[in-house]
Amino acid sequence: MKQRTHPALIAVALLTFVFLVGPLVIIIGTSLSDTSYLTFPPQGYTLHWYENIFDISAFRRTMVTSFTLAVGGTALSMLIGIPAAYALARYRVELPKFLGNVFVLPILIPEIVMGFSLMKSVAIGAGLPIMTSLLVGHALLVLPYCVRVTGASLNAFDFSIEDAAVSLGCPRWKAFFTVVLPNVKAGIIAGFILAFITSLNDVSVSIFLTGPGVSTLPIQLLAHMEQFFDPTIASVSVLLMFVTTAVMAIVERTLGLTFLTK
């Protein structure tokens, strides 16, 4: 005998999803309104606010910066994170247990503390250029995703296959690229996507590291909101949601979304 879910529970869940999706629908609505202030439902429809994004040079510039950072920071983090994840999975006996936790520290330490400390020590103390500081900050911010998500795939990998390749005369580096990497592709894609999104949306670290002339899209969005309260903010938000949708489509295609609940 199957127990049915209580109707009251279903009602609560339904309300929760209205609560979750409603505000995003409202943003889309306001971005299309032909009024010069934010209002919902839209009075008339226009795409003017989308053109406006590209007319404002600060948005154009920060968009490029944000994408460069998200791609560059994640790539850098993957470049050093994958070998670390591999070492952790492959050499469990040789490496101390706490090492795995060290790579999760960027999540454990409050982001805003991390941003402030990086500003003091790296941006001002060591005098690194703004873009370099941002790149380091973002690489650090996303390192846990690069190590842990890739690591989950590597832990499930049977390293005796790699040993077999090596014992048959395949050089170690070649065995890694042709045997190990293709088998943990899903983990790397998942890690890359989570890292990319985290970097793209980051506020708490970036706000301390941006400086004259160099800013990121979320920081520019915050600054714009303090001065103008027009539908351009909504249209930029929709643009960011569109990127999220595209990313989710990639996840769905390659991995299936259920991996996110694991």
Next chain:
Amino acid sequence: MSSLSSPRLRAWALSAPALLLVVLFLLVPVFSTLATTFGDPEGPLATYATFFNSRLRMRVLWRTMEVAVITTVISVFIGFLTAWVVSRAPGRLKSLLIIAAVFPLLTGVVVRSFAWLIILGKNGILNDTLLWIGVISEPVSMLYTEGSVIVAMVYLFVPLMILTLVGVLEGIPQDMTDAAASLGARPAAAFRQVVLPMAVPGLIVGSVLVFTGSFTSYATPQLLGGERQMMMGTFLYQNAMVRFDWVAASTVAAIMVVVTLTTVILMSRLARKLNPVAG
């Protein structure tokens, strides 16, 4: 043993770059931040004395605690009920619901907080609607209150709670609650004695994520709380970048680190203790 073919050496060589990044750009900077708080000429704990003796600063700390605790409690409640329904939903509907929860989670915090500016503003949707139904006769200011910050925080963190719990609740087989029911347990008893104990580890993980996330948030209190509802994150930023008082900012940072790390450590101990599987 010292050649590169030694597994130990290879393991360290492979993890060295990532380790170096964490040590050089996280541990050293954060420790130096913490260290500056003890360098006051009036004594090593002088900056903390200033913090804990100031009514204004203590109000910021308590407000942050309060907002984080209330946000966590509401998120646990809503998140648990919703996750239960999602975990029991048939396949296709379940994926759709998970997408609906993941989508806001992947949308940035600025965008999600901004949504509540439009909803709760003086000329916002909520005011318009309430005026239209006639509940109120003139717009009420709802922004820049503790309530507006909490609503936006709950909005921010409920998806995280749902996703954390769906995974856990899916692992509780229907047979278990059926068995409890067939043995005469009323739904409430089956829930309390079967479902809840198995969900406890997930609830703890979710609560830690929500509590630490809201305790250390910056963008949401900045946008929806403003100057009036200063929280630890916005207070740190203000001290560092507006007043340029780095020692005061570092003190706030140190308190944030202590609170979050204590929460994480205590709760993960509790989780280990209560985990029925680990026994």
